[in-house]
Amino acid sequence: MVQFRKGWRFLPGLVFVLLGLILWRGLFLHPQQLPSMKVGQTIPAFKLPELEKGEFNSSQLYSTAKSINGYALLNVWASWCDACAQEQAFMMTLAKQGIPIFGLNYKDEVEHAKIWLNTWGNPYRAVGVDGDGEVAIELGVYGTPETFLIGPTGKILYRHPGLLTAEIWKMYFEPKMRG
């Protein structure tokens, strides 16, 4: 009975430590950065007009990812989005390395989008025009820029909300592209 009572003494201390651990962990979470619900799923089927001519659809993404390279990126951008301009230099670097990048032009004007690509660079194999943002809703897009990594089976491996930088590429994309 004496030992039992002694044990109770540590309870407030334990609760404090537990609470401290949980709150400490909470400092490093980013509630604004939502994990994508679509990770692990195949790209939702879509069909959009291509920026220059013709069509851009999900099967193109799917077949490119399945080809020799094994991966493809879908980058959501708009000419009115400042951060998109900031990441464009890095996108061009990735494209030069041979990474297939496709664009989803989100709630934009076609003419503005074309001028923007001439200004900031065009790393895209094709750009789908999602003028009303309907395809973006299917993907769970909630801001620009966003970049989706699509794997060899056509499944979405990762979604990065926000600016894509070399650090983020190394930290989140490269590990998913190995093995």
Next chain:
Amino acid sequence: MLRKTLKCLLICFACMSWLNAYAETFTFQSDEQKHQFQQVLSELRCLVCQNQDLLESHAPLALDLKKRVYQLMASGKSNEEIESYLVERYGEFILFKPRVHPSTWILWFAPALFLLLGLGGILGWVKKGRAHV
């Protein structure tokens, strides 16, 4: 004095009807439908301005999702179906009241758990005090 008050009231009503303008751009078959629409929207979080609901937010994404919710409602989907549709794309975070699910158990039950632990601690301390009497 009366004219001033009337003028003031007129401006107030004009502002209120402007605030309602976003609900007014959709046509409803009945008042119940309109209330259902507004109720569903008030339970959904705007992901851009994350402390606002979809009813009051003017963010472009909020307006798009409003349109989508309207389309789903017009096609006969229930509130639960509309919520599931959005959670499928945006996760539980889009609901102000996340559903009880293994992934949200900690969110729902941790406060109660801490309360019990705290009460247990107090009880043990009180009992210890009594034993010495």
